Amino acid sequence: MIKSSELDPNFKYEIAKEPGGENIMKCFNCTGCTVGCPVMEIDKSYNPRRILRKALLGMRKEVLTDDSMWHCASCYICFERCPQDVKITEVIGAIRAIAQREAKAGKIKIGNNKPLFDNLFIDSVKSNGKWYEAGVSGTFMLKTKGIGGAIGYAPMGLELFKKGKLSILPHKIKGTKEIKRIFEEVEKK
Amino acid sequence: MKLAYYPGCTLHGTAREYDASTKAVCKAAGVDLVEIEDWNCCGALEAIFDKELSMGLSARNNFKAQKTGLDLVIPCSICSHNLSRADTAMKKDEAFRKKIERALGEKYHGVKMKHLLDVIVNDIGIDAISGKFKRSLKGIKAVAYYGCLLVRPSEVSKFDNPENPMSLDNLIRSTGADCLPFTQKTKCCGGNLLMSKQDYAFILTKKLFDEAKATGANCIVVACPMCHMLLDGQQTMIGKVHNTVIEMPVLYFTQLIGLAMGLSEKELELDKNMVPASKLIGSIGKEAKVEVKAASKAQVAEAAE
Numbered sequence: 001m002i003k004s005s006e007l008d009p010n011f012k013y014e015i016a017k018e019p020g021g022e023n024i025m026k027c028f029n030c031t032g033c034t035v036g037c038p039v040m041e042i043d044k045s046y047n048p049r050r051i052l053r054k055a056l057l058g059m060r061k062e063v064l065t066d067d068s069m070w071h072c073a074s075c076y077i078c079f080e081r082c083p084q085d086v087k088i089t090e091v092i093g094a095i096r097a098i099a100q101r102e103a104k105a106g107k108i109k110i111g112n113n114k115p116l117f118d119n120l121f122i123d124s125v126k127s128n129g130k131w132y133e134a135g136v137s138g139t140f141m142l143k144t145k146g147i148g149g150a151i152g153y154a155p156m157g158l159e160l161f162k163k164g165k166l167s168i169l170p171h172k173i174k175g176t177k178e179i180k181r182i183f184e185e186v187e188k189k
Numbered sequence: 190m191k192l193a194y195y196p197g198c199t200l201h202g203t204a205r206e207y208d209a210s211t212k213a214v215c216k217a218a219g220v221d222l223v224e225i226e227d228w229n230c231c232g233a234l235e236a237i238f239d240k241e242l243s244m245g246l247s248a249r250n251n252f253k254a255q256k257t258g259l260d261l262v263i264p265c266s267i268c269s270h271n272l273s274r275a276d277t278a279m280k281k282d283e284a285f286r287k288k289i290e291r292a293l294g295e296k297y298h299g300v301k302m303k304h305l306l307d308v309i310v311n312d313i314g315i316d317a318i319s320g321k322f323k324r325s326l327k328g329i330k331a332v333a334y335y336g337c338l339l340v341r342p343s344e345v346s347k348f349d350n351p352e353n354p355m356s357l358d359n360l361i362r363s364t365g366a367d368c369l370p371f372t373q374k375t376k377c378c379g380g381n382l383l384m385s386k387q388d389y390a391f392i393l394t395k396k397l398f399d400e401a402k403a404t405g406a407n408c409i410v411v412a413c414p415m416c417h418m419l420l421d422g423q424q425t426m427i428g429k430v431h432n433t434v435i436e437m438p439v440l441y442f443t444q445l446i447g448l449a450m451g452l453s454e455k456e457l458e459l460d461k462n463m464v465p466a467s468k469l470i471g472s473i474g475k476e477a478k479v480e481v482k483a484a485s486k487a488q489v490a491e492a493a494e
Contacts, residue, residue: 075377093238121235
């Protein structure tokens with residue numbers, strides 16, 4: 001049961017203010033996004049139409065703590081097919097950004113590992129200018145699977161290394177200061 | 190033809206064979222590639238949801254490309270999406286452009302950029318490129334796998350039909366290889382979920398193998414290092430998890446046309462693919478034999494009945 005007293009009518013405006021979320025209010029819930037979604041085909045709990053509908057109704061907490069939104073594979077089928085140009089893939093990104101800020105502020109908990117990996121990746125780009133594959137993947141494995149789990153991936157890492165596909169050390173570009181300034185500029189809201 | 194070249198992180202790492210085969214094929218086709226200086230990561234799929242950061246990181250590469258005065262070619266579908274999206278935003282969104290110009294202390298005027306497949310199929314042209322072919326690849330029965338960002342969203346990638354693209358199919362056929370119908374050609378491999386939801390990524394990729402096998406393909410041809418990471422790099426793991434043996438070589442389209450150009454396996458770094466391509470390469474020109482074998486198998490089955 002949805003209690004209208006618990007809805008946050010401002011949530012849709014909050015999403016629309018986030019880069020990528022601008023078109024959320026154009027959605028008329030036709031379900032076109034969901035019928036073509038490859039993730040929905042294997043997991044019915046991931047339903048982009050339902051996420052959009054809940055967001056538009058103002059079910060803020062429920063949307064922000066919905067683990068399934070981290071299952072979007074960013075394949076852009078929904079984005080391509082949406083008759084209202086809602087840009088659903090990017091709306092999901094906008095919702096994720098709000099969820100991450102709320103989690104940082106200690107207001108909600110995110111159980112999914114997706115933001116952990118993404119943030120490790122982004123941090124490595126922030127300090128090196130390029131992503132540090134061995135370091136990021138290794139740290140992620142240790143944090144999510146422990147030493148035993150991480151060791152399970154060692155044979156694959158070794159094989160990649162033998163083929164000259166994996167570097168032990170990070171590659172740093174010269175313009176890391178420019179990268180830092182880009183981060184600073186886009187973080188200003 | 191002279192083009193600025195943005196390889197992106199994977200082409201200097203796990204997709205090094207795509208970098209090598211891109212360079213070899215472009216050289217043979219008379220295309221000069223000038224790698225842009227001190228390029229950085231485009232943010233890949235990990236920053237794709239942080240739209241401004243993703244576009245900001247990508248935009249720095251566009252500034253570097255602008256300095257060359259050349260059009261830009263990008264072999265990775267993800268980088269190509271990110272850099273193109275950033276270029277459009279820099280032209281249309283003044284507030285965003287000012288932010289990035291402030292960060293980098295330069296003015297942005299725009300760069301023409303294309304995915305490598307678009308350049309080869311539409312700028313060089315299939316007729317011109319196939320004029321450089323030295324041998325027929327008859328015997329190879331491929332399916333063309335486009336994945337996601339190579340053709341979607343069509344407001345960013347404009348060179349082919351987003352629902353039923355054909356450019357890679359046509360290019361494959363021009364080598365003399367068969368290119369079989371593949372309804373999964375634009376379905377997602379789940380690459381973005383590989384780390385956080387591996388079981389889903391594996392199910393999505395497994396579906397691609399299932400149909401490729403059902404069509405009778407003996408290889409899959411791709412144009413994206415992330416797709417290749419799943420289809421080639423993770424193939425053994427996917428087989429293990431799903432209790433099956435897949436054994437499906439997955440070539441970059443540059444490796445395939447490189448073979449038709451008569452370039453060596455070493456130049457195309459075919460030994461760097463995780464799934465060996467030796468049996469596939471051995472099948473080139475031996476189609477008749479394979480058909481005879483198939484016929485005799487059918488006869489055996491008939492006899493058994």
